[in-house]
Amino acid sequence: MTRIVVGDIGGTHARFALATLDGEGRPALGPMKRYRTREYPGLEAAWARFAAEAGEPLPRDAALAVAAPIEGEVLRFMNSDWRIPRFEIAGALGLERLTLLNDFGAVAHAVSALGEGELETILGPAALPESGAISVMGPGTGLGVAILARRGADVTVIETEGAHIGFAPLDPEEEELADTLAARYGRASIERIVSGPGLIDIYAHLGGAGDYQASRAGDLWSAAIDGSDAIAAHALDILVRCFGAAAGDLALAHGAMGVAITGGLANRIAHLLRTPMFESRFTAKGRYRERMQRTAVMLSTYPEPGLLGAAIAFQREHFD
Known part of the structure; x- marks a missing residue:
């Protein structure tokens, strides 16, 4: 038996567990x-908090x-100010073996x-294909996309930045939204729309009256889901x-006959994902x-796939 620390370090939260x-x-x-990332200056501080609360010495x-x-000397988050020195972080955390991978x-x-x-x-068949490509995606602070x-x-995982391809509007309403996003950000990507903060931008574009900042995205999502704010809905x-x-386009681009959608936001809107929309x-x-x-x-209902997947990746790297 081997014990390791696993972490899922996102734009909003840093999650840790022992595996x-x-x-x-x-x-x-x-x-x-x-832990909320905005409450810590970086990974080392959040790691220290976890170490203090773990109740036992952390594995190495x-x-x-x-x-x-996962490229270059410094890992740069798209949705957070955190930076991770790729080749120094293992020593800084006192680790002997470290597997780093995209979330x-x-x-x-x-x-x-x-x-x-x-x-x-x-949608479609009641099981993911046993062979071939599967597109894995889910909205959160950003939109994650990978290929399984x-x-x-034999299992191969290909990490991608598919969320950052250009948004393709399909009706006049979406064309106006794309113009608004391009004026604000320089271009309109899929992630600018299909993500937690994306709902805020769509809402603002539609003239919503609520003052929702990124820190209150959850409140807007709740109002949209329960219908208490018609513009949010x-x-x-x-x-x-x-x-x-976007999911269909990405599946075609990946040559995939299966799509796995994951994450807390996706599970909150599962009833909408089953509609003709x-x-x-x-x-x-x-x-x-x-x-x-x-x-x-398929929709994954497993609550912490990033932590489980980090443990599986370590196991495949060091034991397979």
């Missing part, structure tokens, strides 16, 4: 601790899933190990339609409509 690995089966996770091995491309790369590792009852059907490729027992409808279109946009791919109708779209 037990036996080198063969699915790792077992201990209780999760979650770790796997950290980071919401940033949605970790989620894809987790999806590869999910069992019955941890995936629910949204399976060939028998309309903004969420637009987000869901755009998510459906999402399905019609996902399948509206012209000559490829029939293919999209045969593509399995």
